[in-house]
Amino acid sequence: xxxxxxxxxxxxxxxxxxxxxxxxxxxxxxxxxxxxxxxxxxxxxxxxxxxxxxxxxxxxxxxxxxxxxxxxxxxxxxxxxxxxxxxxxxxxxxxxxxxxxxxxxxxxxxxxxxxxxxxxxxxxxxxxxxxxxxxxxxxxxxxxxxxxxxxxxxxxxxxxxxxxxxxxxxxxxxxxxxxxxxxxxxxxxxxxxxxxxxxxxxxxxxxxxxxxxxxxxxxxxxxxxxxxxxxxxxxxxxxxxxxxxxxxxxxxxxxxxxxxxxxxxxxxxxxxxxxxxxxxxxxxxxxxxxxxxxxxxxxxxxxxxxxxxxxxxxxxxxxxxxxx
Numbered sequence: 001x002x003x004x005x006x007x008x009x010x011x012x013x014x015x016x017x018x019x020x021x022x023x024x025x026x027x028x029x030x031x032x033x034x035x036x037x038x039x040x041x042x043x044x045x046x047x048x049x050x051x052x053x054x055x056x057x058x059x060x061x062x063x064x065x066x067x068x069x070x071x072x073x074x075x076x077x078x079x080x081x082x083x084x085x086x087x088x089x090x091x092x093x094x095x096x097x098x099x100x101x102x103x104x105x106x107x108x109x110x111x112x113x114x115x116x117x118x119x120x121x122x123x124x125x126x127x128x129x130x131x132x133x134x135x136x137x138x139x140x141x142x143x144x145x146x147x148x149x150x151x152x153x154x155x156x157x158x159x160x161x162x163x164x165x166x167x168x169x170x171x172x173x174x175x176x177x178x179x180x181x182x183x184x185x186x187x188x189x190x191x192x193x194x195x196x197x198x199x200x201x202x203x204x205x206x207x208x209x210x211x212x213x214x215x216x217x218x219x220x221x222x223x224x225x226x227x228x229x230x231x232x233x234x235x236x237x238x239x240x241x242x243x244x245x246x247x248x249x250x251x252x253x254x255x256x257x258x259x260x261x262x263x264x265x266x267x268x269x270x271x272x273x274x275x276x277x278x279x280x281x282x283x284x285x286x287x288x289x290x291x292x293x294x295x296x297x298x299x300x301x302x303x304x305x306x307x308x309x310x311x312x313x314x315x316x317x318x319x320x321x322x323x324x
Contacts, residue, residue, distance in 0.1 A: 010111050012044060012051065016073065019064065024072035045071065054295065088323060091131065094119050098135045152215050153194060156182045160222045163196070166214040167207055175213065176200065181222040197223075246286055249303035250279040252296065290315055 011034055018025045018033075031041055045064050052061035052075065064073045085093070097106075097116050106112045120128065156163045163180050178200035186193050186206070194212075198205040253276055267281035283289055290311035293300055302309040 008044060008047065012047060013111075015044070016048070016062075019071055019073040024067075024070040027066065027069050027071060030071065048073065090119060091127075092323075094123075095131055095134050098131075102135070149209070149212065149215055152217050153182065153185070153209075156217055157184070162199075162218045162220040162222060163194075164216040164218050165207060165212055168211045168213060179218065179220070180205070180207065246283055246305055246308070248279075248281050248283060248286075248289065248305065248308060250281075250293075251301040251303060252277045252279065253299045286311055294319070 015030070015034065018030065027038065027041065030036070031038060034041070036044070048062045048064055050061065054060065060075070062073055062075045064071055066072075094116060097112055100106050101108060101113055101116070123131070153163065155161070163182055164177065165180055166175060166177050168175050178198055180194070180196040180198050182194060182196045183204075184195050186195055192209045193206040194209060195204065195206055197203070267279055270278040272278060286305075286308045290308060293302070293308075293312050294315055302312060
């Protein structure tokens with residue numbers, strides 16, 4: 001990661017709490033405090049639209065608007081105040097941050113290095129040795145639409161040659177290999193997608209670039225196809241489940257359940273008098289939902305189906321076993 005990019009990241013981390021205030025932040029004050037010109041500030045703010053919390057779907061990303069010379073953000077509550085982390089969370093952060101530093105993603109002697117040093121001073125020698133074994137086995141690889149992957153995709157588009165992709169399907173949580181006829185690149189909600197004709201699905205498909213593990217140029221030329229209109233969905237996910245879908249019933253403590261609507265626009269949300277929220281939705285595939293629900297911990301109760309309850313419990317057990 002270049003110094004310029006890492007500086008922008010550090011600046012954004014400091015800037016978001018300013019912006020998350022109820023009345024936002026004045027544009028001129030922000031420029032003065034952070035030593036930016038207005039065009040540079042706008043560039044930073046546009047980057048916010050690609051930042052958020054896992055699973056980094058459009059519903060998890062921040063957004064902003066400017067009104068009366070003040071900048072306001074939405075979906076930034078998570079970053080508005082310092083976090084009170086548990087010991088396992090702190091150790092996980094230490095391991096991930098240390099791996100990023102050693103891989104050269106972040107520069108040494110920077111803000112991340114300083115924060116990790118403070119955590120390290122609180123660890124026992126025994127804990128340090130255990131964590132060191134974990135860190136030494138982590139290989140960090142940053143994939144984006146740049147470098148070799150970009151060159152291969154551009155070459156396929158320019159020459160009209162098929163591409164072979166190893167692609168992770170988010171909704172099914174599986175990696176598949178497929179041959180794709182590339183048509184164009186599109187950007188939606190802060191993500192780049194490859195639009196192409198997928199031979200595996202025998203239909204047009206969108207492939208999010210950060211979910212492509214490997215791409216290879218083949219010797220097969222793209223076929224002459226009649227290009228039909230293709231609408232890029234605002235929320236990329238499964239939202240037309242059909243007749244064979246599972247009927248899912250969930251109960252959330254507090255108002256966390258409202259976020260489900262961003263993932264499933266057809267979900268039915270009912271706020272109850274006791275402060276809980278009831279959510280009903282239909283989906284063909286429970287695998288993605290089972291992973292997604294882990295983030296809510298004890299704040300969600302799965303009323304049905306039993307299959308989903310077992311899948312979430314299995315995922316949780318596997319995570320606990322991995323961390324132990």
